[in-house]
Amino acid sequence: MTSFARLFVAIGKGLDWMGEWFVGLASLLLLAMGILINVEVVGRYFFNFSTLISDEYSGYLFSWMTLICFFYALRTDRLLRVDALVTGLRGKIRDVLGVPAALIGLGVSVILTQATYTMWHTNWMFGSVSLQPSQTPLYIPQMVMPLGFGLLSLGYLERLVAAVLRLTGQLPQQGKHPQ
Amino acid sequence: MSWEIALLIYGVIVILCLLAGIEIGVAMALVGIVGVSFVSGSQLWPTFGDIIWNTTNTFTLVSIPLFVLMGEIILRSGLSRRFYAGISHLLAPFPGGLAHSNILGCAVFSALAGSSMATAMTVGTVAVPEMRKRGYNDALTLGTLTGGGCLGILIPPSIPIIVYASIVQESVVDLFIAGIVPGLLLAFLFMVYVAMVSLLRPEMAPRAPERPSMAVIIGGLGDTIPVALLILAIVGGMYFGVVTPTEAAAFGCLLATLVALLYRDLTLASFRAALRNSVLTSCVVLFITISAQILSFAITTSGIGRGIADVLAHAGVGPLLFFCLLFLLYLVIGMFLDGLSIMLLTVPILYPSMIAAGFDGIWIGIVLVVFIELGALTPPMGLNLFAVKSIVPETSLGKIGMASLPFALIIAGFGFLLYAFPEIVLFLPNMMRAH
């Protein structure tokens, strides 16, 4: 293994840790969402009290918990794909095919990062707030969009590099990680 | 560029990407980006930001992680094991045994869930491990789940019906009531099919070894009580105005946790695993949904949606042929788009011509829901297939698709049954209105 390949493997371990951390955070957000909605239900039914944020913030929590997991889902190969043909291919051909596939993934996720960043920036610039009673500045919940797609881009970049390293013989061919 | 050529190009790109093993979501988003760029360069790219934000903030999706969490808690706390142990004794005399309980379970959870994915996933998480343990063939198990999940949007509450009602301004209440009989009838047809398969190919669904004694049956009934109470409490919560359908998901999680704690079955580790799995499942679902919305934006901007609708509206044929054309159209669209996109894209354009063809507004809504269900079972874009795939990641989509085929055929036939006997849809709402 070249020193670059060794560095790449080390970074991969760091990314493993980061992905786990994001999934843990997302789990806490789901818990928070469950509690928030139940507080709304109990408050409204028994005490004529409304949080006034339960439906709005449930949406924000949902965005956060799902978008920060894209990265982990990609790296653990959970994002759905039709793998019937690819699994039939062997070694080198699979890696040759892997380069354009990773490039397309990278291109799409970079464009979406840029698009969501633009939207975030527009709301930052205009100081837009939500319409609901909380009047939350939108740039706060929307931060997660460029973050999530940025991380996804990072995941595809890692795939691209891995495919190239395998093609050039710097990583073993059937390396289990990254996929 | 004409819409016909655009359609051809998009189709080719999607198929190539899928064959190359590219993630389905990425393939759809790519076509979306390409399509939008054809029409207006990169000027409309910021719109993808609006699409993503508006999709992740829809109430339709927010309840998914909570419904999955409820299922996970029921599963991991052992409540599901009790339920299945109990119900298997009760269903043992019937050919097909537990496979029926999937259909019944889906029908029951449909009264809780507004989407077919949530229904399939909730029942599926519980059912798959139990049925595998008892030696049922996956081809039957997985089909009953993808098919049974379809009941989720026919039996109220139903998200696509709400969307349809909001577009054409039919009564949500009438539409909900209209969905009940077709939902139950479809569940019945599924069960007839399961019984037939079990009789013809007993190896698919092993019968319980011996007839259970009365004591075992009573014990089994006792085991079904916690889950039955849970469902009753949630349905009751909605019926008596304590919770809205979305809130019911969170309320259900709370109740499930309490029941599980009562049985001292839920450990902290299993609770964490439940949270984690719900989050990841929702993440996978959301990725696809966002991409489908981006794709449908491209389909709008390139005029494919309006183009197809125009062809149909000006075909100038009788009602039966018109219905056949509709069926074919939705069959094709359903292969590539998710149900909500289909509603949003086609209804505004097709509704006037359907009314002109003499169909009833309520009936159209229910028939469209049936068409959408069919789309949820057809690859490459079949949301129910994906939902079940997320429960059994090691099983290929192709295998899940094959398992779903008989159920897709039943649904297709069911659509024509509703055409022949519109009263199946209309008699209940008409009766209620007469009161």
Next chain:
Amino acid sequence: ADTQWTYYTYFGANDKPTQLHRAFAEDVLKASNGRLKIDVFASGELPYKSSDVLKAVATAQIQMGDAAIGSVAGDVPELNALSMPFSCTSIDKFYDKAVAVAQPYLEEVFEGKFGAVPLMQWVMPPQQLWLREPIDSISGLKGVKARAWNREQVQMMQLLGGTGVTITPAEVIPALQRGVVDGAFTAAVPALDWKFNEVTKFGYMMNVTLAHQVATVNKAAFDALPEDLQTLLRDKAAEWAPKYREAMIEGDKSARAALKEAGMTLHDVTPEEEAELRAATRSIWDDWTKQNGQKAGQMLSDVAQACE
């Protein structure tokens, strides 16, 4: 056509406002001899929500948009005067006086901050409160849980002794039906469209607010038009405003009649009740002015005076 614009409205494809926008666009196409073609896209045909409209025009994703000030209040809170309870309760007074008063305020913010031209103002019929059970006086609102869709409605319910509750739009009907809430705010036309008569019995016709709408054009797109087309577009907007006015008044009237026909009781507030409601909710105006500054307060008092 020399110029082709996208005109987005968050109303549904079959809603009255969308039909009016389409007719307007057709008229412009004809009057310009086919030189300016405006394509109207309804809700669901483009991926924007009502709160996205002004930003989408500002960033030239669309050339023209139908912006509800109440829905884009997150971007232009200082223009949201008409969302203050009872600031303007009559469509006629709005068109006769308030439009001219509001125009300079709109122009300053739209052109200054968003690069957008406010081409035409119009209003939706007034917001009412629809209740499952009848009430016989304002004090009957004590303890009532009502679905509100903005901060002002929540504050209003609190000041009247009730509770404002937030529920996602699509669940309002089932929530009313099953009694999750006792009532909801909306205008008569949507109340009829959503068949409120099946889930509520009583319309408390308070005329809380009119939804202030602005048909707005991206300024760069507008400036790129030849002079004569700019004039034509402004003339056509002026010509169409009365048609919107007539259609909304007519729509409100027939929706009320249809709701009564369907068995609902509609109670129009008496002048005394209206005075009492105004007094009880006045602090909302003051809070809003404090939050949005001098200029916003000025607009509110100007518009309210015009509508008196």
